[in-house]
Amino acid sequence: MKKVILIALIGLILYLPLSSQELKITGEMWNRWTMEGGKAPGDSSNTILKNYFSLERGYLGLEPKFSETVKGRFTIDIFSSDASNDGAGLKLKYAYLDFSNLIPIPDLTTTIGLQKVYFGTIYDWNYDLIGKAPSDEYKIANSSDYGITFNGYIPWGWGEYALGIYNGEGYKNYGANLKDNIEPAFLANLRLTPVGGITIGGSIMANSNGRNKLLADNTTNPNYNQQLLTDGLLRLAYGPLDLWIEYLNKKISYSEEFSIKDYNASCLSIFSTVKLKKLIGQDLDLVGRYDRWDETDNPANQNLLNCITAGLNYKFMHDESANPAMQLQLNYVYKYYDEEESSAQYANKLKDTSTLMLQLKWRFNNTITL
Amino acid sequence: MNRKILLLTLILSLTTLIAFAKTTITCSGSTTVLPIAQATAEAFMDGHPDINISIRGGGSGVGIAALINGTIDIACSSRPMKSKEITQAKSKGIEPIPYAIALDGIAVVVHPSNSISNLTIKQLKDIYTGKIKNWNELGGPNLPIVVISRDVSSGTFEVFNERVMAGAKVSSSAQLLASNNAVTTTVSTTPGAIGYAGLGFVSSKVKSVAIEKIIPSEQTVKDGTYKLARKLYMYTNGKAKGAVSQYIAFIQSSQGQKIVEKQGFISLN
Numbered sequence: 001m002k003k004v005i006l007i008a009l010i011g012l013i014l015y016l017p018l019s020s021q022e023l024k025i026t027g028e029m030w031n032r033w034t035m036e037g038g039k040a041p042g043d044s045s046n047t048i049l050k051n052y053f054s055l056e057r058g059y060l061g062l063e064p065k066f067s068e069t070v071k072g073r074f075t076i077d078i079f080s081s082d083a084s085n086d087g088a089g090l091k092l093k094y095a096y097l098d099f100s101n102l103i104p105i106p107d108l109t110t111t112i113g114l115q116k117v118y119f120g121t122i123y124d125w126n127y128d129l130i131g132k133a134p135s136d137e138y139k140i141a142n143s144s145d146y147g148i149t150f151n152g153y154i155p156w157g158w159g160e161y162a163l164g165i166y167n168g169e170g171y172k173n174y175g176a177n178l179k180d181n182i183e184p185a186f187l188a189n190l191r192l193t194p195v196g197g198i199t200i201g202g203s204i205m206a207n208s209n210g211r212n213k214l215l216a217d218n219t220t221n222p223n224y225n226q227q228l229l230t231d232g233l234l235r236l237a238y239g240p241l242d243l244w245i246e247y248l249n250k251k252i253s254y255s256e257e258f259s260i261k262d263y264n265a266s267c268l269s270i271f272s273t274v275k276l277k278k279l280i281g282q283d284l285d286l287v288g289r290y291d292r293w294d295e296t297d298n299p300a301n302q303n304l305l306n307c308i309t310a311g312l313n314y315k316f317m318h319d320e321s322a323n324p325a326m327q328l329q330l331n332y333v334y335k336y337y338d339e340e341e342s343s344a345q346y347a348n349k350l351k352d353t354s355t356l357m358l359q360l361k362w363r364f365n366n367t368i369t370l
Numbered sequence: 371m372n373r374k375i376l377l378l379t380l381i382l383s384l385t386t387l388i389a390f391a392k393t394t395i396t397c398s399g400s401t402t403v404l405p406i407a408q409a410t411a412e413a414f415m416d417g418h419p420d421i422n423i424s425i426r427g428g429g430s431g432v433g434i435a436a437l438i439n440g441t442i443d444i445a446c447s448s449r450p451m452k453s454k455e456i457t458q459a460k461s462k463g464i465e466p467i468p469y470a471i472a473l474d475g476i477a478v479v480v481h482p483s484n485s486i487s488n489l490t491i492k493q494l495k496d497i498y499t500g501k502i503k504n505w506n507e508l509g510g511p512n513l514p515i516v517v518i519s520r521d522v523s524s525g526t527f528e529v530f531n532e533r534v535m536a537g538a539k540v541s542s543s544a545q546l547l548a549s550n551n552a553v554t555t556t557v558s559t560t561p562g563a564i565g566y567a568g569l570g571f572v573s574s575k576v577k578s579v580a581i582e583k584i585i586p587s588e589q590t591v592k593d594g595t596y597k598l599a600r601k602l603y604m605y606t607n608g609k610a611k612g613a614v615s616q617y618i619a620f621i622q623s624s625q626g627q628k629i630v631e632k633q634g635f636i637s638l639n
Contacts, residue, residue, distance in 0.1 A: 022522060065522075067539030068531050101537050107453045157456025157466075196608075197463035237463030275440075320428050321435035322442075367522070369546045 024063035026075075028363040030056040032130070035357075038350040041342050046354060054080035056359070059093065069101040073115075093144055093171060108152035114171055117145050118162035118189040119203045120231035121246055129287050129309055130331040130357050134269040138293050140229055140250050141205060142170030147184070159192040159199070168207040183208045191233070199235040204228070213255060220255045227252055240275040267293040273313075283315040283324070287331075307335045319365075329359040393613045398426040399433020399446035400525050401549045402568040403602050405633045406472055407446055410621045413629055421613045427549070430525030437605055438464055443614050445605040448474070448525035448568065459607075468603045469610065471621045473636040474568050475586030476530055476598040479554060479576040481561045486510040488580040491597060494534050497564060500541030505562065517544040518553050518565035526550065529600050530566055566598075570634030588636050602635070 033053050037046035061075035073094050081089030096113030103110060116123040119141040125133035135141040147166030154160065168185025185208075191201030210224035228251040236243045248267040253259070271289040276282070289309040311331035315324035336352035343349070397407055404427045411423040425446075428436075433445035438459045451459075451466055459466045478494065480486060486508055489497075496502040497515055506512045519540050520527035531537075540546075547553050550571040557563040558575035565576075569586055572578050578586060581597050590596035610618050620626045627637035 067537065068535060069537040153453035153457050155453050157451075157453060157460045160454075160457055191461075193457055193460040196460045196465035199461045235461060237461065239463070242462070318441075321432050322439040323435070369521075 022065040022367055022369050024061075024065070024365055024367045026059070026061040026063065026363070026365040028057065028059040028361070030058075030359055030361050032056045032357055032359040034355060036353060036355045038348070038353040040350055041340065043351075049353075056080065061094070069099065071098045072096065073098070091171065103150065105152065106155060108150060111149045111151060114144055114146050115149060117141055117143060117166065117187070118149060118151060118164060119187060119205050119229065120233060120248060121244065127361075128273050128285065128313060129271065129289055129311060130329055130359050131289065131309055131333065134246055134267050134291060134293070135229075135231065135248055137291070138248075138267055140248055140267070144171040145169065145185075146171070149187075154192075157193060159190065159201075161191070162187065162189040182211060197237045199233070199237075201233040203231040220257050222254070222258050225252050225254045225261075240278060242273045242275070244271040245269070246271075265294045267291060283318070285313040285315075287311045287313060304338045305335060306338070307333065309333045325364065326360070326362045329357070329361060331355075331357045331359075333357070392420055392422045394422045394424060395444065395614055395617055396424050396442040397444040397446060397604075398428055398436055398442050400430040400448040400602070401427045402448040402474065402526050402570070403446035403471070403604070405570060406602065406621070406630055406635060407604075409629045409633055410626050411617070413625070414617050414620045418613070418616070421617070423617065429521070429523030430528070431523040434466075434605065437466065437607060438462060440464060440607070443606065444618075447603045447605060448600065449528050450603065451605065465608045466605045467607075467609055468605050469618050469622070470601045470638060471604050471618070472602040472627075472630040473591050473638060474570065474600055474602050475591040475596050475636070476526060476566050476600065477569050477572045477578045477586045478564065478566050478581060478598070479557050479572060479578055480564050481557060482575070482577045483561055484510060484513075484577060486579060487577075488583050490582055491534055494581070495536070495538060498535060498540050498544065499538050500543060513562040516560050516563040517541055518556050518563055519544045519546050520553065520566070521546045521548050526566070526568060530598070533598055569636065572634065591636050
């Protein structure tokens, strides 16, 4: 039965793009060299922990356009991984359909399937830095998930919005793990651009974890918790400077009997890009980021992680719309805790770590008419 | 002493270089606007030898994307910008300002031998969706209809799609061509063909068909009775300044509008 379903699914995936009016083929590869060092308690200098080349991301996508109002997107991610003997991992990243005429509101799209999660900066993070968006980096929200969203743009460029219902488990879970709870996650997102160069926004997502509040014997499930995720965003873009300030909060509440386990974690992330092209004639960006994040789920422990990133982007090939087709990214990331945290599991027995990454990122796309 | 002379020479050389350096305006986008931009740029540069204007096509979508990416001075577009594009631009600190530079009607063209002279919007939609396949279904010759359309980055396609197709899918048998010239050339050499292009591209080699009994003309485009009338735009980041402002003002002037008419388009006045 499983084979029949698999064959039917593959057939559908192949048939749908071919029955479309247009098909956009996209690809994006991230070839990376990483050298990571860390300092354990008592060490006077860093020890090199990792030094390797990898394909961190290998996105391949099909974007069929069935009509002017119905479009699809199917993206897989092939990447280096030592989790299996093959040395490569495969993830289904997006598989959704966009319907732009289902609800008669201008510029409103209904999206159904495995899609972006419209929370904070995670859905339009364009990786000017090698690192992920804060909500993705600190596992506050998933970058894609199964669900239905209503997303659109406010007329005259005033901003954008999204309302959605998701599994709340992310795209990595599947099969028996797809839902660890029986309650979906709800999301609302709003971004406003009142004047050019100033964007303010906020997102809220209500989710739960641990399946049922009550166990089969009618006692309270100690693992059940409710999550309230909130995000506030300010973006300032003026001339060569593009500055993002994002504040995230994750509030976890257990049932009353287990409320001692409740905790609240927050993150402040400041990220800026300075474009030097007009100054030096080359498409070179300076990038910098500072994150402060309470990583612990222990309410009594508020020792914060500080993460500083500095880097350069050199975009040396562009497509006809001036989007970078090839770029070299150099990032140095330094992480340390306010206090000695090396014994904590999340600190990996280290006081601090520093990582140097050099990444060659290249992308292509081509639209063919069928 | 020698050092002073050297320094002075260097400063004088640099000053001379700066004084004689040409200001360059970069412009890209709509293939419909392209002939207007090229012809007006040539005339403008004749009177302003210190200004160089570089013009590329690519389609309205390409030009607008380049303006949002901050790599060009002017985006030429045969359609207004969409809410999504304006939001993306504003959030990046780009304030797109539209300047209307001409009026145009999207002319529906057939081969000169075709006896059809009028189509309704519904008939046009049925032709482009593949519902009507032969000219004899409309009282014309017994000839299969060859549907010619524009590619998706074209603003002309987007206006046609909005006003005629209303979201319906263009038949999969349609040929999608990359420019107005390619459309009119293909129609002129294919007896059963139908296509659409900006008025400035219509020649005697093709026959322009009335839409809802109204022929695209200066009068019907200006008074808005022609259903496929539109404005052509140039977008800048913020209010146009300096050489860009001079160039756009030139296009909008009576001298510039005469060039617009000479290119087969309709002047703003």
